[in-house]
Amino acid sequence: MLRITNLTKHYKGSNKGVTDISLAIEPGDIYAFIGHNGAGKTTTLKCVAGIHGFDKGEILINGTSIKENPMLCKQQFAYIPDNPDLYEYLTGIQYLNFVADIFEVPAKEREMRIEKYANAFEITASLGDLISSYSHGMKQKLAIISALIHAPKLLILDEPFVGLDPKAAVVLKEMMHEICAGGGAIFFSTHVLDVAEKLCNKVAIIKDGVLIASGNMDEIVKQGESLESIFMEVACDDKTN
Amino acid sequence: MIRQIKYLSELQLKNLYGLNVFKHTKDKKVKQRTIGLGFAMLLVVLMMVAYIGMAAYGYIMIGMAEVLPAYLIMLSSLVILFFTVFKAGSVIFQRNAYDILCSLPVSQTAIVVSRFIRMYVENLLLTVIVMLPGIVVYGGMVKPRISFYLIGCVVTIFIPLIPITIATFLGALVTAIASRMKHKSLVSATLMILLVVGIMLGTSSLSTMEDQFNIDMLQNLSKVLLAVIAKIYPPAIWFGTAMVSGDFFMCLAAVAGGIAVFIVTIALVSAKFHAICRSLYSTTAKHNYRMEHLKKTSVLGALYQRELKRYFASSVYVTNTIVGPISSVIFSGVVFGMGLDTLQTKMELPIDIEGAVPFLLSVIFCVMTTTCTSVSMEGKEWWIVKSLPVRTKELLDSKLLLGLSLAAPFYVVSEILLILALKPNFIELMWLIIVPAICILFSNVFGITINLKMPVFNWENEVTVVKQSASAMVGGLGGCLMVLICMFLVMFVPAIDTNVIKLVICLILAVVTACLYRKNNTVNLQELG
Incomplete structure (x- = not known):
């Protein structure tokens, strides 16, 4: 589904970025991406989403290179950033309809999906209001609905649970399972290690732009341990030493 | 209060023309862009200086030296008015950090004054660009007394006050009216356009000399021009006359008038500041949407x-x-x-x-x-x-x-x-x-x-x-x-x-x-x- 090979991206005039990242996300995977603030999670996700270019390496989505054919790749995934700045001059429904138009989703299908997801997140009544009147959580819900509107096979999410109320977080987890059950995959960053441990079958830990651990959750988190203790051990070695 | 104004003003001025970002960014592109913008602005400034220097030279050569200071003051004031009226509302009532500022123990007057100071500093630079070449050319050719330079410096410092005040008053009025409407941006844009067209038509009709222009006046162009300036912008005559005649009392009176108008405007805007901000930033949510048929577009x-x-x-x-x-x-x-x-x-x-x-x-x-x-x-x-x-x-x-x-x-x-x-x-x-x-x-x-x-x-x-x-x-x-x-x-x-x-x-x-x-x-x- 998603193959990242030796991804290297550095920002000009800065030593920040990521170096030699390699990951493989298969259909059915819910893949957690964890690390400190500034470790390189968002940079990696933005490279995958085609928002940032990169210096070296390759990103393939279902075998297609994001560099060579970004249009075909973008048709297959959806991306949500950590802070969803949406078009505040549009109403919620106008924004969803705009995204559906871009993905050329047939009218009947978009109506059906919007109704389903908006009801699940309980924001149907607010869809006629300007996005500028939305709270952070409502914007996050709208961004999630817009990401699901074209039924993507791959979801790339940056801190998707931030700002969501407990019920919406449960709904999102159910939706993630539903997508994976249908052969899709999810690659998301999070700081909530507890959620990552319970929700995901795979995990990658990044530190200072370098991947320091990745693989199946069972292999990384051994019996009697928790993801949190593993993370503290491998990613916060300055504290443990 | 003074300390609050100082801190808030420093904050406002810190990134004027993107200088703070330029100083701290590690992104070479941003640095290059800022340098490019700096060069473009420098070019415009040099063109303005050359134009004003030549115009001043021309005025003095045709015997209208006494009109020059008033003309330059009017010119800089109109430029300030025209440029500030568009942005006064958005600078004074800027949303950026409004919530944070409101949660801090700072008075709304301090917020308003700091934003005025930002506009003042920007416009003072503009005034200096207009006045300095004129004063230098005048000084070189007319050889005035030292009082001309002294009053010239004082006048230059206070020129922006009145046009900023007028622009802010008009900008705030437009913003206040628009803030009560449903389509705030559209109403604000329409009012602003009407205002600018009104200013343009007003100044052009005031400057029409056709009715009183005759052959006798050709011999006394200075008086005609002073009369036109007096109709368009009277303070320019007060400041200009003070500079030419070395009349400190007139200078102080004009400066005091400018400061008084400025303080009154700040007081008025401060009194309504939060009310206007609340109207501007509050959004109405009907919360009554029902799913309806959606149209597919290309x-x-x-x-x-x-x-x-x-x-x-x-x-x-x-x-x-x-x-x-x-x-x-x-x-x-x-x-x-x-x-x-x-x-x-x-x-x-x-x-x-x-x-x-x-x-x-x-x-x-x-x-x-x-x-x-x-x-x-x-x-x-x-x-x-x-x-x-x-x-x-x-x-x-x-x-x-x-x-x-x-x-x-x-x-x-x-x-x-x-x-x-x-x-x-x-x-x-x-x-x-x-x-x-x-x-x-x-x-x-x-x-x-x-x-x-x-x-x-x-x-x-x-x-x-x-x-x-x-x-x-x-x-x-x-x-x-x-x-x-x-x-x-x-x-x-x-x-x-x-x-x-x-x-x-x-x-x-x-x-x-x-x-x-x-x-x-x-x-x-x-x-x-």
């Missing part, structure tokens, strides 16, 4: 509709870019109402401008197109387009379509008025239609090219992009300058048939436009922002 159609909504949601964007098209209709209306001959006589133009009318109309349209800043206007939402399957061509076409569709109705009305007024023959008619059409297309495509070269996405206030960005400056003036050059070629190359020159110009502009259009569409959006 990708280009969806992007174009989004551009339209984005455009009309920003009063600064609308007022800054609609002035050109509206002015074109005013120009055509004046030609239609007065006739080109009468207009030419009234403007005392030494040459026949009939052949240049298509270019004159084009220049007005090209002053500031929406496309010069339309990419930058994506701002923090730029990630959306970048992550969606949108081709560069589709995105840029939607921006181009917005620019063209805004110009189209004004172009049609202007053309009809000019055709009725000029009654052109077939060839003239062709040029009258084709030249502006090609120039409008060129300036819009050129605007996109410039904005793709100099995009700014990390802005907090639309004013930064629409009024102060390098792309707004280069794109807005560049297209205009190109058409002006074409116009001068048509008017001042008499050896060749003007039809041939027009044909060559149109062909060159069409080819350049096509090349820029193709080049724009090859830009990789990933590399922007």
Whole structure:
């Protein structure tokens, strides 16, 4: 589904970025991406989403290179950033309809999906209001609905649970399972290690732009341990030493 | 209170002209862009200094030295008024950090004063650029007493107060009215346009000398000009007279008057500050939407509709870019109402401008197109387009379509008025239609090219992009300058048939436009922002 090979991206005039990242996300995977603030999670996700270019390496989505054919790749995934700045001059429904138009989703299908997801997140009544009147959580819900509107096979999410109320977080987890059950995959960053441990079958830990651990959750988190203790051990070695 | 004002003012001034970002950024592109903008601004400043120096020299040479200070004061005040009225509302009532400021133990007067100080510092620089060359030329040629320089320095410091006060009062009034309306941005833009047109018509009617102008007055031009300045902007006469006559008392009286008006305005704005901010930033949520039938649109159609909504949601964007098209209709209306001959006589133009009318109309349209800043206007939402399957061509076409569709109705009305007024023959008619059409297309495509070269996405206030960005400056003036050059070629190359020159110009502009259009569409959006 998603193959990242030796991804290297550095920002000009800065030593920040990521170096030699390699990951493989298969259909059915819910893949957690964890690390400190500034470790390189968002940079990696933005490279995958085609928002940032990169210096070296390759990103393939279902075998297609994001560099060579970004249009075909973008048709297959959806991306949500950590802070969803949406078009505040549009109403919620106008924004969803705009995204559906871009993905050329047939009218009947978009109506059906919007109704389903908006009801699940309980924001149907607010869809006629300007996005500028939305709270952070409502914007996050709208961004999630817009990401699901074209039924993507791959979801790339940056801190998707931030700002969501407990019920919406449960709904999102159910939706993630539903997508994976249908052969899709999810690659998301999070700081909530507890959620990552319970929700995901795979995990990658990044530190200072370098991947320091990745693989199946069972292999990384051994019996009697928790993801949190593993993370503290491998990613916060300055504290443990 | 003084300490609060000091801290808040420092905060306001810290990133003036992007200096703080320039100082701390590690991004070479941002540094290069700021240096480029600095050079562009320096060029404009040098041009202004040269123009004012020459104008001052001319005034003194024809024996109007006593008018010069008042003229320069009026000029700088009108420039400040014209530029500040557009942005006063958005600077004083800027949303940026409003919530944080409100939660801090600072008074609303301190917030308002700090924002006034920011505008004052910006306009003081403008005043110095206008006044300094005039004072230097005057000093060198007239050799005034030391009091001229002393009063000149005092006057220069206080010149911005009154125009800023008037601009703020008008800007705040427009903002306050708009804040009570449902479509705030649209109402604000409409009121602002009416205000600017009113200022333009008001000053031009006040400066008309026709009625009282006679041969006797030719011998005393200074008095005539002083009378005109007194009608347009009386404080300029007070300050100017104080400078020329060395009258400290008059200077102090004028300064005291300026400060008093300034303080009263600050008090009024402070009293209503939170109320206006609350009205502006509060949004009404009906919370009563029910799912209904949704219409499917093409990708280009969806992007174009989004551009339209984005455009009309920003009063600064609308007022800054609609002035050109509206002015074109005013120009055509004046030609239609007065006739080109009468207009030419009234403007005392030494040459026949009939052949240049298509270019004159084009220049007005090209002053500031929406496309010069339309990419930058994506701002923090730029990630959306970048992550969606949108081709560069589709995105840029939607921006181009917005620019063209805004110009189209004004172009049609202007053309009809000019055709009725000029009654052109077939060839003239062709040029009258084709030249502006090609120039409008060129300036819009050129605007996109410039904005793709100099995009700014990390802005907090639309004013930064629409009024102060390098792309707004280069794109807005560049297209205009190109058409002006074409116009001068048509008017001042008499050896060749003007039809041939027009044909060559149109062909060159069409080819350049096509090349820029193709080049724009090859830009990789990933590399922007």
